[in-house]
Amino acid sequence: MVKISDYAGLRPAWCPGCGNFGILKALNNALVEMKIEPRQVLLVSGIGQAGKLPHYTRGNVFNSLHGRPVPPAIGAKIANAELIVVAISGDGDAYGEGGNHFLHAARRNHDITYLVHNNQVYGLTKGQASPTSDVDFITNTTPYGATSPVNPVALAIVIGASFVARGFAGDEDHLSQLIEKGIRHRGFSLIDILQPCVSFNHKNTFQWYQERVYKLGDKKCDPSDRKAALEKALIWGEEIPIGIIYEDNLPVYEDQLPALSGGPLVKQKFNIRRVKKLLAEFM
Amino acid sequence: MSIDLSFMIGGEAGQGVQSVGFLLSKVFARGGYHIFADQDYESRVRGGHNFFRVRVSDAKVSAIADDVDILIALNLDSIELHQSKMVTQGIIIFDGKKIKRVNDDNGSFLSIPLEKLAEEKAGDKLMINTVALGAALSLVNYDLNVLNEVLEDRFGKGKVGNKNIAAAKAGYDYVQSKYKGKLRKLKPLSDTKKMLLTGNEAISLGAIAAGCKFMAAYPMTPASSIMEYMAAKSKDLDLVMIHAEDEIAAINMAIGAAYAGVRAMTATSGSGLCLMVEGIGLAGITETPIVIIDAQRPGPAVGLPTRTEQGDLQFVLHAHHGDFPRAVLAPATIEDAFWVTVNAFNWAEKYQLPVIILTDQHLASSHATVDSLDLSHIIIDRGMLFSEKKDDPLEYMRHRVTKSGISPRAFPGLGKALVVTDCDEHDEEGHLTEDAGERTAQVQKRLRKLISLEKEIGTPTKHGPERAETTLISWGSTYGTVHEALDILHREGASINMLHLNELWPFPVKAVADAVSKARNSYVIENNATGQLAHLIKAETGYNVSDRILKYDGRPFTPGYIARAVRKEGS
Numbered sequence: 096m097v098k099i100s101d102y103a104g105l106r107p108a109w110c111p112g113c114g115n116f117g118i119l120k121a122l123n124n125a126l127v128e129m130k131i132e133p134r135q136v137l138l139v140s141g142i143g144q145a146g147k148l149p150h151y152t153r154g155n156v157f158n159s160l161h162g163r164p165v166p167p168a169i170g171a172k173i174a175n176a177e178l179i180v181v182a183i184s185g186d187g188d189a190y191g192e193g194g195n196h197f198l199h200a201a202r203r204n205h206d207i208t209y210l211v212h213n214n215q216v217y218g219l220t221k222g223q224a225s226p227t228s229d230v231d232f233i234t235n236t237t238p239y240g241a242t243s244p245v246n247p248v249a250l251a252i253v254i255g256a257s258f259v260a261r262g263f264a265g266d267e268d269h270l271s272q273l274i275e276k277g278i279r280h281r282g283f284s285l286i287d288i289l290q291p292c293v294s295f296n297h298k299n300t301f302q303w304y305q306e307r308v309y310k311l312g313d314k315k316c317d318p319s320d321r322k323a324a325l326e327k328a329l330i331w332g333e334e335i336p337i338g339i340i341y342e343d344n345l346p347v348y349e350d351q352l353p354a355l356s357g358g359p360l361v362k363q364k365f366n367i368r369r370v371k372k373l374l375a376e377f378m
Numbered sequence: 379m380s381i382d383l384s385f386m387i388g389g390e391a392g393q394g395v396q397s398v399g400f401l402l403s404k405v406f407a408r409g410g411y412h413i414f415a416d417q418d419y420e421s422r423v424r425g426g427h428n429f430f431r432v433r434v435s436d437a438k439v440s441a442i443a444d445d446v447d448i449l450i451a452l453n454l455d456s457i458e459l460h461q462s463k464m465v466t467q468g469i470i471i472f473d474g475k476k477i478k479r480v481n482d483d484n485g486s487f488l489s490i491p492l493e494k495l496a497e498e499k500a501g502d503k504l505m506i507n508t509v510a511l512g513a514a515l516s517l518v519n520y521d522l523n524v525l526n527e528v529l530e531d532r533f534g535k536g537k538v539g540n541k542n543i544a545a546a547k548a549g550y551d552y553v554q555s556k557y558k559g560k561l562r563k564l565k566p567l568s569d570t571k572k573m574l575l576t577g578n579e580a581i582s583l584g585a586i587a588a589g590c591k592f593m594a595a596y597p598m599t600p601a602s603s604i605m606e607y608m609a610a611k612s613k614d615l616d617l618v619m620i621h622a623e624d625e626i627a628a629i630n631m632a633i634g635a636a637y638a639g640v641r642a643m644t645a646t647s648g649s650g651l652c653l654m655v656e657g658i659g660l661a662g663i664t665e666t667p668i669v670i671i672d673a674q675r676p677g678p679a680v681g682l683p684t685r686t687e688q689g690d691l692q693f694v695l696h697a698h699h700g701d702f703p704r705a706v707l708a709p710a711t712i713e714d715a716f717w718v719t720v721n722a723f724n725w726a727e728k729y730q731l732p733v734i735i736l737t738d739q740h741l742a743s744s745h746a747t748v749d750s751l752d753l754s755h756i757i758i759d760r761g762m763l764f765s766e767k768k769d770d771p772l773e774y775m776r777h778r779v780t781k782s783g784i785s786p787r788a789f790p791g792l793g794k795a796l797v798v799t800d801c802d803e804h805d806e807e808g809h810l811t812e813d814a815g816e817r818t819a820q821v822q823k824r825l826r827k828l829i830s831l832e833k834e835i836g837t838p839t840k841h842g843p844e845r846a847e848t849t850l851i852s853w854g855s856t857y858g859t860v861h862e863a864l865d866i867l868h869r870e871g872a873s874i875n876m877l878h879l880n881e882l883w884p885f886p887v888k889a890v891a892d893a894v895s896k897a898r899n900s901y902v903i904e905n906n907a908t909g910q911l912a913h914l915i916k917a918e919t920g921y922n923v924s925d926r927i928l929k930y931d932g933r934p935f936t937p938g939y940i941a942r943a944v945r946k947e948g949s
Contacts, residue, residue: 105809133796134790134791134793134794134795134796135791137638137790137791139634142801147810149798150798150800150809150810153796154796155790155791155796155797155798156796156797156798156799156800156808156809157634157637157664157799157800158799158800158801158802158810159630159660159801160630160656160657160660160801163626163630163656163660165627166594166622166626166627166628166630166631166633166634167630167631167633167634167637168634169620169631169634170592170594170630170631170632170633170634170635170636170637170638170642171634171635171637171638171790172634173592173618173620173631173635174591174592174634174635174636174638174639174640174642175638175639175789175790175791175792177791178638178790178791195623195624195626195627196623196626196627198623199622199623199627352612352618353612353613353616354591354612354613354615354616354617354618355618357616360591360592360616360617360618360635360640361591361638361639361640361789361792362792363591363616365589365591365758367587367753367756369614369615370583370586370587370753371753373583373586373611373615374573374583374751374753377573377574377575377579378408378571378572378573
């Protein structure tokens with residue numbers, strides 16, 4: 096029986112009122128709901144306030160370099176396909192420093208879940224603009240205002256992610272369900288999470304998001320319709336949709352690897368006799 | 379050695395130079411001969427000038443010869459560029475119908491209508507290279523059946539195989555009827571076929587034999603053939619090779635796989651390694667074992683993409699910020715590359731650190747015969763592993779401070795132990811910390827691993843008398859060439875010996891200090907512009923090496939080049 100107390104980690108060093116608390120709670124609830132034990136989970140994070148999350152819950156943890164949670168998550172998933180691998184980033188980590196990895200991990204459709212805490216600002220380095228900062232957002236590094244932001248969910252759909260969702264840290268239950276669905280989905284699952292930063296983003300506040308978000312799924316729609324999904328993904332402004340924006344069964348990278356058909360790589364016994372055959376090919 | 383014959387095949391990219399060179403090497407290796415062959419090619423798919431040198435001997439050879447006995451010139455450039463390297467009795471094969479500007483003034487030219495024969499006998503004028511191959515073997519009266527067998531293995535028993543056999547026979551017969559010279563006849567030496575391997579193949583086989591299950595890489599000359607080989611064998615050998623989006627992803631993927639418990643590697647060349655540098659430190663602080671192949675080419679930046687250099691030594695010793703242990707190995711020969719790679723995986727796991735193998739284009743894409751690789755000598759040592767039978771998994775700490783500095787490894791998901799690690803400084807459990815005491819303890823723990831690792835470093839290879847006036851010091855792929863230069867100088871009566879390193883870090887301080895202090899003159903011989911090993915020797919032993927023989931034109935040394943430099947004749 097998995098209990099919420101199994102996921103009690105170290106005391107968070109986040110600011111009081113930070114949106115990260117809601118994400119942490121939603122993740123823990125999803126794992127408990129799915130009856131997953133901490134030892135079955137691998138949390139791979141990058142650098143930023145989001146990158147600290149794995150230390151504040153329990154599981155196997157690989158806290159990686161800035162922008163790099165996705166590549167080691169892929170390596171670990173291929174090495175042991177039985178692990179439930181969740182990569183965790185902030186918006187700078189995922190869409191700035193790690194942009195290329197995000198692009199190609201989504202395209203290849205690796206079977207990992209990617210939680211991106213998107214507060215539209217840099218928190219750990221104290222208030223610089225991020226790739227998702229709104230236009231004209233003034234910070235120390237963008238004194239004339241931020242330029243056109245990346246739209247992560249639209250991007251994910253275009254580059255071939257097979258599960259694309261947007262959550263809101265202020266709606267833990269809804270987010271928890273999204274995380275559960277993302278983990279259950281086979282293939283690359285992006286969950287971009289709107290997360291108020293109480294210290295450095297005084298524009299996109301809790302209230303700002305609260306006034307704009309609405310849940311998809313209240314209306315009937317087909318999440319596998321890529322064109323319709325893209326239309327939904329492009330909505331940003333007075334209204335911001337949250338929920339599953341796109342979901343389809345696309346070929347999963349790990350499924351095309353013949354080596355994995357014999358079970359997790361890490362459990363396969365190595366047989367040196369097969370090497371002898373290889374040597375003979377060079378005679 | 380009583381047989382020592384060098385072939386050269388020259389032509390433009392796309393003319394099949396590589397194919398003829400490989401097949402020629404294979405034919406002699408099948409007949410029990412020792413081979414060393416290297417490739418010189420430009421960074422282009424068509425045109426330019428490429429050549430392939432094949433040295434055939436009845437004794438072990440691991441260097442290219444200075445001279446050429448038989449030149450297969452597929453174009454005029456090949457004659458103009460290489461004629462000066464021909465031995466007196468040498469023969470240049472060319473197609474007189476296509477290359478008209480040749481003046482045969484010393485009887486060393488043998489015109490063969492390569493294109494005409496290819497068209498008439500094989501029905502395909504593109505097969506001029508195979509006609510030339512048959513002709514070259516005919517010059518030394520080699521057994522045509524061995525060639526046919528090799529062609530059949532390569533091109534199959536169908537139409538393509540038969541056309542190649544017909545083309546080769548046409549060249550062979552033509553020479554038999556026309557050539558009246560006195561080149562030595564070469565018969566197959568024995569029925570014992572020898573393996574013919576490139577450096578990259580030896581490394582790939584070494585990795586597979588060491589139980590490497592995961593490779594991630596991004597293509598880069600001259601390392602790419604490692605990832606291609608691993609990909610080709612991934613199904614039969616149950617391993618995974620992932621072509622990553624860039625080198626940064628490649629090394630980080632390998633680290634993730636290694637953290638999860640499989641042996642993992644990546645391979646690249648210098649500027650790819652520049653992108654991987656952050657991963658070297660990540661492996662260092664998370665104590666994740668990975669093997670990184672750096673097949674060097676001349677830098678900086680893109681440099682000379684298809685050529686050779688030993689310019690990354692100081693770079694790989696220092697790549698990344700901060701202090702942490704690593705190992706750096708540099709195979710001396712193609713056979714050595716196999717064993718060094720096996721060893722690299724063991725050291726990586728025993729000491730939980732990144733191990734870098736330095737090769738270069740010269741080693742990576744040269745071919746050599748290897749007698750046998752005795753797989754029974756392979757030991758797989760995965761280092762200290764955490765046992766849930768003996769110890770409580772709930773007490774497991776990935777970075778436990780121990781006397782040796784080595785903390786037993788557990789793998790995520792395989793037991794009850796939670797495996798936590800962090801690229802931030804961390805406590806023993808693996809959680810990030812800024813505590814001064816914990817930081818100091820972790821740095822010291824990581825560096826303590828070097829104490830045991832230093833004991834693994836063997837003695838550098840020595841040749842020549844124990845005491846000599848001159849000592850040649852070299853590292854990595856130049857071993858065979860320096861050794862042969864030493865033999866030349868010995869025969870001339872010089873008081874000279876050599877010291878060769880294939881393990882560079884931890885540095886074998888005592889052996890090198892001993893050698894340098896005993897010699898009146900010491901030379902480093904390096905394929906780089908500044909004498910990077912000389913700097914390392916100075917830093918580690920305090921001794922100055924008295925002279926440097928350096929080459930940084932992107933081409934490998936030859937024995938004659940080194941001998942001339944030692945005699946101060948200039949190159």
